[in-house]
Amino acid sequence: MDVQRTGSVVRPPSPMESLEKQLSCPICLDMFTKPVVILPCQHNLCRGCASDLYDSRNPYRFSGGVLNLLVENIIDIYKQQQEGSGGSGGGTSETPLKPKDSNEPMCQEHEDEKINIYCVTCQTPTCSMCKVFGQHKDCEVSPLASVYQAQKGELSNAIDTLVASNGRLQALLNQMEETCRAVQDNAQRAKQGLGERFDLLYAVLEERKAVLLEQIGKEQDEKVAALRALAQRYGERLQAGSELTDSAVRALEQSSAAEFLLASKGLITQTKDAAKSSLGEERPEPGFEKMEHFTLATEHVEAILSKMDFGIVDEEEFEDAEGEEEE
Structure with missing residues (x-):
């Protein structure tokens, strides 16, 4: 035990006080802030204090120091312990430095260790003991919070990109639906227009057909009328010839020579003239009846x-x- 000069007995430091002393920077005498291990001497210093030991213009600044995540983890637990005990360094009961009932995930290899660092090499969260003594001792590690923020930002950006991509896909789907409706509407109009054009063609053909049929009918009527007129003249000539023939036959039947001679002179002339006129009677031209020109x-x-x-x-x-x- 330490004895003061006054002769009074000095209380020995508690374990928490001893731990606080071990966690204090030998330069600033305060508790470590972002502790780093100075290689090769293995001393722990605050990162700021270590920075003051090096020339800021030295391009190899901090080359001799490595962030000591284990010490930083111990400091976090110590501060939590101090807050839980009301800040008192004394006390009769001691509590574990690393509570097991924490809501934070614990390391599977070291059950009392919280997962507080991120192994960059293996791309997985781990604890400080795994880095110091475990399977990640040769790996590159980074503070869990910084990796958390970085990956959280990366995931957020990925979500934004995916949302934007989904928006573009939805816009394309909407455009396809609108295009389908436009195709259907345009096809319906095209069908209607096609039907109207063919109906017009049908109407033109029917009209032209009626005109041509009328021409055929007109010529047919004209030819038939001409033939009937000619036939009528032939009939009249035939009637006159038949009557003249009857008169001539009756004259031949006269027993009196005087009577025959009185009638025969005129009958002979009329008979000859009738016979001659029938030879020069008008006739239709050859092919008059044909209609092939239609x-x-x-x-x-x-x-x-x-x-x-x-x-x-x-x-x-x-x-x-x-x-x-x-x-």
Whole structure:
């Protein structure tokens, strides 16, 4: 025991006080702040105090110091312990420095150690003991909080990117739906227009058909009327000839020579004239009855119609076909 000069007995330091002394920087005499291990002497210093020992212009600054996560972890636990005990360094009861009932995940290899660092090499969270003595002692590590913030920011950015991508996909889906509706509407209008164009073609064909039928009927009526008029004249001539023949036959039957001679002179002249006039009677021209000139040549039009498509109509070809048809 230490004895003061006054003769009074001095109370020995408590374990917590001894721990606090061990956790104090030998330069600033305060508790370590971001402790680093100075190599190769293995002393612990505050990072700020260690920085003051080196020339700030030295490009190899901090090359001799490594962040001591184990000591930093112990300091965190010590501060938690101090806060839990009301800041008193004394006390009769001692509590574990690392409570097991913490909500934070614990290391599977070291059950009393919290997971407080991140192994950059293995890409996994671990504890300080694993770094010092365990499987991660040769790995590169980083403070858990910094990696947490970095990966949290990275995940947040990834979420933002995914949300933006989903937004673009949704916009594309909406566009596809609108395009489908537009295709259906345009197809319906195209069908309606096609039907109207074909109805117009049908109407033109029916009108043209009526005109051509009228021409055939007109010529038919004219020829039939001419033939009937000629036949009527033939009938009248035949009637007159038949009557003249009867008169001539009756004259031949007269028994009196005087009576025959009185009638025969006029009958002979009339009979000869009637016979001559029948030889020069008007007749229809050869082929008068034929109607082949009304034959319609539709081969070119049929070819054009069979090739009809949704393109530009070759007007020159159509006009040539129409001209040949009229000829």
